[in-house]
Amino acid sequence: MSNVSVYDELDQVIDQMLAAPEDEPQAGTPLGELVAVASELRDLPRDNFRARLRLELEWEAAGRTVSAIGNSAQLPDFAAKPELTNTESLPGLFGKAWSGYPVRRSNMALSFALHAIMVLAVGAGFVMVKSTLPRVDTRESVSVRLDPYIFPVGATESHGGGSGGAAEKIRANKGAAPKAAREQLTPPIMLRNLQPTITAEATVIAPDLALPRTRQIGDPLSALAAPSNGPGVGGGIGGNAGDGVGSGRGPGRGNGKDGGCCDGLYAVGNGVSMPRAIYSPEPEFSEEARRVKLQGEVTLLATIGADGLPRNLTVVRSLGMGLDEKALEKVRTWRFDPARKDGRPVAVQMNIIVNFHLY
Amino acid sequence: LDAVANLAGLANLNQERRLIEAAQSDPSRFAELYESNFHRVYAFVARRVNSRDEAQDVTAEVFHQALRNIGRFQWRGVPFAAWLLRIAANALADRWQHAARGVEVPTDEAQMENQAGRAESAEVERRAMLFQLVDRLPADQRLVIMRRFVDQKSIREIAQELGRSEGAIKQLQFRALETLRSKMGNTSEEHP
Numbered sequence: 001m002s003n004v005s006v007y008d009e010l011d012q013v014i015d016q017m018l019a020a021p022e023d024e025p026q027a028g029t030p031l032g033e034l035v036a037v038a039s040e041l042r043d044l045p046r047d048n049f050r051a052r053l054r055l056e057l058e059w060e061a062a063g064r065t066v067s068a069i070g071n072s073a074q075l076p077d078f079a080a081k082p083e084l085t086n087t088e089s090l091p092g093l094f095g096k097a098w099s100g101y102p103v104r105r106s107n108m109a110l111s112f113a114l115h116a117i118m119v120l121a122v123g124a125g126f127v128m129v130k131s132t133l134p135r136v137d138t139r140e141s142v143s144v145r146l147d148p149y150i151f152p153v154g155a156t157e158s159h160g161g162g163s164g165g166a167a168e169k170i171r172a173n174k175g176a177a178p179k180a181a182r183e184q185l186t187p188p189i190m191l192r193n194l195q196p197t198i199t200a201e202a203t204v205i206a207p208d209l210a211l212p213r214t215r216q217i218g219d220p221l222s223a224l225a226a227p228s229n230g231p232g233v234g235g236g237i238g239g240n241a242g243d244g245v246g247s248g249r250g251p252g253r254g255n256g257k258d259g260g261c262c263d264g265l266y267a268v269g270n271g272v273s274m275p276r277a278i279y280s281p282e283p284e285f286s287e288e289a290r291r292v293k294l295q296g297e298v299t300l301l302a303t304i305g306a307d308g309l310p311r312n313l314t315v316v317r318s319l320g321m322g323l324d325e326k327a328l329e330k331v332r333t334w335r336f337d338p339a340r341k342d343g344r345p346v347a348v349q350m351n352i353i354v355n356f357h358l359y
Numbered sequence: 360l361d362a363v364a365n366l367a368g369l370a371n372l373n374q375e376r377r378l379i380e381a382a383q384s385d386p387s388r389f390a391e392l393y394e395s396n397f398h399r400v401y402a403f404v405a406r407r408v409n410s411r412d413e414a415q416d417v418t419a420e421v422f423h424q425a426l427r428n429i430g431r432f433q434w435r436g437v438p439f440a441a442w443l444l445r446i447a448a449n450a451l452a453d454r455w456q457h458a459a460r461g462v463e464v465p466t467d468e469a470q471m472e473n474q475a476g477r478a479e480s481a482e483v484e485r486r487a488m489l490f491q492l493v494d495r496l497p498a499d500q501r502l503v504i505m506r507r508f509v510d511q512k513s514i515r516e517i518a519q520e521l522g523r524s525e526g527a528i529k530q531l532q533f534r535a536l537e538t539l540r541s542k543m544g545n546t547s548e549e550h551p
Contacts, residue, residue, distance in 0.1 A: 007526070007533045008529065010529075011532065014507070018507075018511055034537065037489070037536050037540050037543065041489070041508040041539075043402075043411065043486075044490060046411065046415065047509065049415050053393075053397075053418070053419050056423070057393055057423070057426055058387065058390060060386075061386035062387065
């Protein structure tokens with residue numbers, strides 16, 4: 001007989017025995033002795049009865065009579081859920097309990113005191129952490145760096161400029177100035193011929209300032225978004241005459257004439273000193289940026305005039321979340337000791353890099 | 360061998376006497392007497408009642424009475440179990456008015472010492488030993504025995520509860536019974 005069949009046969013006999021408890025187990029079978037043992041196991045006490053009775057006895061021996069919880073003839077039923085009355089909302093506090101453990105008032109009071117201290121300690125910890133964390137989170141730093149704008153280095157004042165337009169009713173739109181070149185094949189124009197015979201990139205005749213490029217060309221100093229070549233004439237973009245961009249005249253860029261750019265500006269270096277900020281309140285963090293913990297740099301392009309005032313402020317590198325506006329708002333109020341050439345104040349163009357940092 | 364057994368029995372009696380005296384002066388020491396006699400009293404009662412619940416009720420009643428009256432116990436050289444079984448017999452008699460299964464229950468130590476009483480005592484001891492041995496089984500075997508014979512669950516139900524195969528549960532059941540049979544045999548040989 002295999003082991004498996006022995007296990008099955010024994011189990012079948014036990015099943016019959018449990019189903020008919022009055023029948024005596026059959027003796028003399030191969031499994032007879034095991035079945036006889038199994039038969040007596042039907043009288044085993046429940047699993048927790050022994051431990052429960054011991055607890056009851058310890059309780060009684062400790063001086064807490066069963067009558068302390070009510071009926072003296074009835075032992076507490078540890079398996080049953082206790083039903084509390086209003087007068088017994090805290091039976092353990094008065095030396096009574098349904099758990100079976102003898103409870104002393106002093107122990108209960110000590111336990112209550114320890115729990116209260118623990119709750120207070122945890123609560124105090126939360127308060128301390130809560131009151132210190134925001135300070136850490138809102139600590140912020142804004143640093144400003146002045147960089148000389150990449151400008152054709154020269155000891156002489158730059159001249160030139162350009163403009164143009166298509167005699168439109170509104171001013172030229174805002175956009176990036178076209179690429180600079182020595183010769184101009186195609187003037188900048190917003191509303192271009194969509195089927196040109198020969199394609200060529202629009203340019204202006206001016207030194208290349210490595211200005212930021214965007215897909216939309218226009219006058220960098222304009223505030224209008226609607227596409228327009230401006231009220232000027234001559235084919236460029238602007239309010240004057242010529243093939244350039246700006247308010248001057250000619251194929252260049254800016255307020256001068258006859259090509260070139262940046263009339264009246266100097267470049268830092270080669271005898272031209274850096275302007276020095278003498279009043280520079282720090283920009284503040286915007287609420288949105290602080291909430292999402294945004295940090296980084298905003299780069300502004302500014303012309304620092306000979307009078308020390310920042311002008312023509314434009315955002316070269318944006319950070320968003322209101323930080324660009326915060327940077328512009330404060331930098332407009334700055335005052336500079338202007339750049340100087342041969343001791344004479346001159347206007348220069350430069351980058352102002354505002355670093356917003358949270359830590 | 361008889362002399363050795365008598366010496367061992369004498370040592371046990373002396374130890375029991377010290378436990379009784381300790382419990383009489385400090386009732387919290389009664390737990391030691393309870394632990395050494397629980398299975399004996401339960402086995403005695405369980406043979407005479409029809410249900411497990413009733414056996415547990417009477418057993419609890421016996422020990423509560425014993426604890427309350429331990430101060431009145433007088434040592435006469437008879438095992439403490441005899442006193443407990445007399446309380447149990449009285450409790451059963453009160454319940455059934457001397458009609459418990461038609462079996463006469465011993466009502467004093469002297470009656471337990473006669474031939475029928477000795478046979479009865481031997482049977483009680485044997486059952487008490489069996490119940491103690493169940494407590495000493497490996498945990499998984501003991502759990503299967505308790506579920507099968509106390510809770511009267513089927514092999515399938517136990518297998519589902521323990522997350523094992525039915526074959527594994529049958530094997531545990533077999534091994535547990537085999538262990539109990541083997542140890543009971545050894546005990547009988549040691550104490551014929």
